[in-house]
Amino acid sequence: MPKPASRGQLISVDTVRGKDLVPSAKRLLRTQPKSHAGFSTWDASGLFFEMHGLAVDDRPSSRTLLLLYAADLHFRLRWDILPALEQGHTVVAAPYVETGIAVGLSFGLPRKWLTELFRFAPEPAASYWLNGTPATRLAPTAGFLEFCNSRLNGDLFEDFVSHFKSLVRRGKCETLR
Amino acid sequence: MNPAVKSVAKKICEQIAAKGRDRGFLIAFEGPDGSGKTTQRKLFKDWLVAEGFDVVTTKWNSSKLVKPLVKVRKNARSLDQKEFCLLHAADFRHRMESVVLPALVEGKTVVADRFLFTALARDAARGLDLDWLLHVYSPLYWPDAVFYFAVSPETSGKRIASTRTPKYYEAGQDVTNIDDPHESYQKFISRVIREYEALATIFNFITVDAERPIYDQHVQIRELFNNLRDRSWSEWNEEAIADWLRTRPSEKGVAAGA
Numbered sequence: 030m031p032k033p034a035s036r037g038q039l040i041s042v043d044t045v046r047g048k049d050l051v052p053s054a055k056r057l058l059r060t061q062p063k064s065h066a067g068f069s070t071w072d073a074s075g076l077f078f079e080m081h082g083l084a085v086d087d088r089p090s091s092r093t094l095l096l097l098y099a100a101d102l103h104f105r106l107r108w109d110i111l112p113a114l115e116q117g118h119t120v121v122a123a124p125y126v127e128t129g130i131a132v133g134l135s136f137g138l139p140r141k142w143l144t145e146l147f148r149f150a151p152e153p154a155a156s157y158w159l160n161g162t163p164a165t166r167l168a169p170t171a172g173f174l175e176f177c178n179s180r181l182n183g184d185l186f187e188d189f190v191s192h193f194k195s196l197v198r199r200g201k202c203e204t205l206r
Numbered sequence: 207m208n209p210a211v212k213s214v215a216k217k218i219c220e221q222i223a224a225k226g227r228d229r230g231f232l233i234a235f236e237g238p239d240g241s242g243k244t245t246q247r248k249l250f251k252d253w254l255v256a257e258g259f260d261v262v263t264t265k266w267n268s269s270k271l272v273k274p275l276v277k278v279r280k281n282a283r284s285l286d287q288k289e290f291c292l293l294h295a296a297d298f299r300h301r302m303e304s305v306v307l308p309a310l311v312e313g314k315t316v317v318a319d320r321f322l323f324t325a326l327a328r329d330a331a332r333g334l335d336l337d338w339l340l341h342v343y344s345p346l347y348w349p350d351a352v353f354y355f356a357v358s359p360e361t362s363g364k365r366i367a368s369t370r371t372p373k374y375y376e377a378g379q380d381v382t383n384i385d386d387p388h389e390s391y392q393k394f395i396s397r398v399i400r401e402y403e404a405l406a407t408i409f410n411f412i413t414v415d416a417e418r419p420i421y422d423q424h425v426q427i428r429e430l431f432n433n434l435r436d437r438s439w440s441e442w443n444e445e446a447i448a449d450w451l452r453t454r455p456s457e458k459g460v461a462a463g464a
Binding site: 074076079088090092096097099104107138146 | 208269270271272274275278286288289292293295296299300303304338341342344449450452453454455
């Protein structure tokens with residue numbers, strides 16, 4: 030991952046339940062010393078929301094969904110994250126790259142393909158993980174995990190959680206309490 | 207990889223290979239806009255059908271799921287180079303998994319009006335790294351033949367200008383910063399053709415002189431197709447078949463490899 034060439038600070042937070050993303054991003058922001066701070070959340074580009082609204086029976090594969098996640102993340106970097114970092118602000122990206130990697134690995138996609146896919150995304154200065162109970166009966170547009178579960182008839186929860194627990198064990202990410 | 211998926215993929219590949227010249231073929235038609243490849247693709251498809259082949263056609267950026275998402279963003283001119291690439295890659299992947307690979311496995315011949323190489327040529331012309339592009343589009347399924355319709359940038363520009371004004375992304379205005387679409391197209395298509403020519407060498411395209419009369423080109427394509435039917439099926443494609451089996455959505459969970 031490239032280091033962000035800017036004065037600001039990028040913080041990532043990933044979580045099981047999509048509906049926890051905004052509250053956890055706000056909580057993190059309150060702990061930051063800088064006054065100019067903001068957050069960037071999933072599907073800012075509207076890709077998934079629009080796809081959800083299409084009257085099309087076709088279901089995408091996990092690889093197709095990951096390509097769309099990468100497109101959305103690139104959009105967020107271009108419009109939400111990088112401009113704020115360049116102005117010296119703190120940005121909380123919720124979710125960020127690791128959600129894409131965790132979902133991809135859960136579906137058996139190769140790690141090398143996933144890391145190359147997200148090569149464009151800068152490394153965060155700090156990464157957090159918020160555990161929780163998996164969402165039940167939540168709208169597929171609540172978060173990427175919910176969207177994938179609904180589209181692929183899968184249950185990613187356990188593999189998703191164990192990916193982040195492994196990151197915490199290896200010191201790559203901290204648990205958000 | 208799950209051994210069960212690997213074993214199923216191997217069996218499917220053996221069945222395809224065993225059919226020899228009676229298997230389903232994947233034939234890609236590539237070339238710049240205005241090269242006449244769509245005309246040739248239609249003539250070729252009609253001929254295949256008349257010869258008794260079961261034919262499926264797939265066109266660039268035509269997935270029911272992704273095309274509407276791309277279209278609205280192209281109209282709004284809101285895509286940058288990487289988003290343009292990733293959305294087209296998603297469209298391509300979805301068509302590969304829902305149209306191309308199922309048809310090939312059923313023994314149908316697939317005629318692709320533009321294939322992977324369109325993305326490689328256009329995205330590389332937009333300044334993206336070819337190595338990253340190949341990763342994004344992997345695993346790759348190699349066509350049995352790629353017919354590349356070669357025209358000069360001038361011919362492509364003249365043919366397009368005689369029928370329409372090129373659209374914003376088609377003219378490459380997102381990267382040339384030239385206001386006039388025709389002028390921008392001329393500059394952009396020169397870059398795209400350079401990339402195509404490099405790809406033609408690397409990936410062994412069959413180059414068709416697209417400035418020759420239409421019927422002459424068609425006859426040449428028929429002959430080339432008849433000759434290539436004796437080539438054996440590429441075992442390189444086994445990985446793409448296995449990946450498709452593993453990652454496609456199924457009714458009760460995600461494929462066999464999940």
